[in-house]
């Protein structure tokens with residue numbers, strides 16, 4: 001182990017001189033709290049911050065630096081030796097999990113209940129730091145709910161990933177990317193893949209000339225799909241798998257998706273409706289996610305007959321369909337979605353509902369153009385970056401009696417909740433779901449209402 005004093009040497013060095021890499025340097029450290037991103041915080045004796053993976057709060061470990069230089073604001077590291085383990089630690093069930101291996105799972109080494117507590121701590125910390133909200137302020141009891149069927153004993157792994165993107169190495173072998181790296185960990189099985197994905201046997205065959213192979217196994221039907229991205233100059237292989245599949249291809253140059261054979265879509269189910277999801281478009285990944293989130297949104301909004309609603313970032317129409325059914329023919333729902341193909345699917349999926357209209361384009365540009373000045377309800381489910389200040393400011397002027405915010409990133413959620421507070425909205429309830437077991441990801445549903453109402 002090198003001396004810890006090495007880490008602080010560069011702090012006073014002029015910024016223009018190249019700083020020495022600390023990769024490989026080892027530090028014996030006490031592990032502090034969990035941080036957003038699947039790691040915990042530690043400090044070297046000189047006070048330099050380390051973000052350490054493969055560890056748990058309260059442990060004493062030897063952390064080996066994986067990224068960072070002298071004088072950097074923080075270093076990234078892996079716990080390579082655990083000197084004093086947490087009572088929440090188990091042996092990672094997956095042989096491909098651990099320092100320097102697959103980067104897909106962050107918490108394989110934590111008991112399932114501990115994983116959910118860690119995620120709850122991250123959500124609480126983000127809410128407090130970025131929105132000034134305690135769990136009590138947010139109407140949240142602090143728990144993170146597992147999806148139905150996922151409450152398994154330690155050592156058993158929920159098979160939840162209905163989409164897995166395998167990276168293909170130069171020899172054509174399928175694997176998964178290492179953490180923050182283009183390097184590939186070859187795998188013969190991904191433990192969190194759903195049975196439908198595993199049954200395809202992607203890992204059992206070679207994929208010469210491919211850069212990636214994505215496997216999709218629908219939950220709402222037996223539809224199976226493989227999405228191939230060729231490496232430069234790579235020729236598409238004949239796809240013969242253990243189960244029949246449709247095949248799509250991603251164009252290397254512009255990322256456009258094309259059908260090679262079979263169906264261009266998979267069929268999913270939620271709230272008693274079938275949704276077509278075409279050309280590798282977005283659908284919730286966990287088999288229980290669509291219904292879990294839909295129920296949380298409907299319970300929070302409680303749509304009434306004749307109300308008007310917006311479904312922003314609506315994808316193929318998951319929430320728009322459920323709200324439209326509840327507001328009935330006298331009500332109206334406007335969905336906005338940027339993806340052209342997703343909009344075609346949403347229009348197809350909700351064609352039997354004359355009270356739904358779907359507009360294509362970015363929320364930030366389409367919404368102001370609609371001329372809408374008021375609505376009763378809003379559901380928004382933005383991508384990881386969140387909705388942002390301008391959009392939240394606009395939404396806060398529409399007089400909605402309830403807003404449901406579905407968030408896959410608690411930091412973006414907290415930032416947007418702070419903007420909503422500026423716009424006169426407060427959080428009525430927050431529910432947090434573990435729809436991504438073994439990883440650091442977590443899904444939140446916040447229900448907002450005008451602050452004056454609850455004051």
Ligand SMILES: C[S@@+](CC[C@H](N)C(=O)[O-])C[C@H]1O[C@@H](n2cnc3c(N)ncnc32)[C@H](O)[C@@H]1O
Nearest residue numbers: 282313314315318337338339362363381382383
């Ligand atoms: C998290 S997904 C939610 C989709 C849908 N609510 C669901 O649960 O199936 C976010 C969606 O927002 C779309 N999107 C991303 N940025 C957007 C923007 N600026 N305006 C409108 N839609 C956007 C994406 O194409 C994607 O379909």
